[in-house]
Amino acid sequence: MTRPVRSSLDAAGLATYAAAQLNAMFPDPDCVAADELRSAVDIALARLDHCFSHIDNRYFFDGQNTVFSHLHGDQYAMWLYLLANELHRQGAPASLCSKLFLLNKALHGLDAYYEVELPSVFLLVHPLGTVLGRGHYSDFFVAYQRCGIGSNNDVFPTLGRHLTLRPGAAVLGACTIGDHCQIAAESLVLDRDLPANTLYIGNPKTAVTKHQDKPYPLWRV
Structure with a gap:
């Protein structure tokens, strides 16, 4: 790591805490x-x-410094995904x-399977459902609640x-989504490509697209 992580629990504490949760x-x-978790904790951190x-x-x-709290729901959801994915990469059972x-x-109501490769930079915002x-x-991926990425x-x-x-x-099926796109609330993209800088609103029958120039404001690039 290039900087210390200001974590509410150290690496050993995170392993102990997660093991206790799993056994309960x-x-x-x-x-x-x-x-059994400790081998993956440092790399996941x-x-x-x-x-x-x-x-x-x-x-x-x-x-x-980066800041991580095991009592911050969004952060801990991201952490559990990273820990499970890292253990999978290391060949854990x-x-x-x-x-x-x-x-x-x-x-957290989050379905992010450990074999799924999320990007190295992503953000989950109260991802219930x-x-x-x-x-x-790809990097700089954001998903709010009740979002879906899947197949058709x-x-x-x-x-x-x-x-x-x-x-x-x-976003489902045979879609190629360009850079700097937003999919509006309650909208579905199905088997459709979107060019870069597109705001997509609606569903396959009623979709409206708009060009957008402003990037999502929550990233340090």
Whole structure:
């Protein structure tokens, strides 16, 4: 890491805390030890540091250091995804990765499977009911509540940089979305390409598109 993460719990504490949550939520015979998580915590923290350092919000980056609280719901949802994904990359048992995925789903209503490769820079804003499937993601991705990325006829979308999904927005199927696009609240993009700098409003039958020049204001690029 290039800077210290101001974390409410240190690396050992995060591993212990997550293990305790997993064992309380899933009291099966396969008890999770903190040491099973510890190998991935440092790398997941480095990934979190890189991600949070690009978010222009004092709760994520204070101007000098990234800030992470295990009691900040959006941050902890992002953290659980990163931890599960990092363990998956390291070849951890699928049962352990699945427990972290299901813990995130239970705590935050977020369906972001550990095999899905979200970009290195992303932001989830109170993501209750958000489902992020196996699309092709790019950096500076934002998803609010009840958003969806998924397939149609087993084809997933390709998403450009600086894509923002407003509440209830979804992108499904054979879509290629350009850079600096926004999908308006309650809008659906289905099997359609969008050029860069597009604001999309509506659904496949009533869609309106507008050119937009102003980038999403919450990033430190």
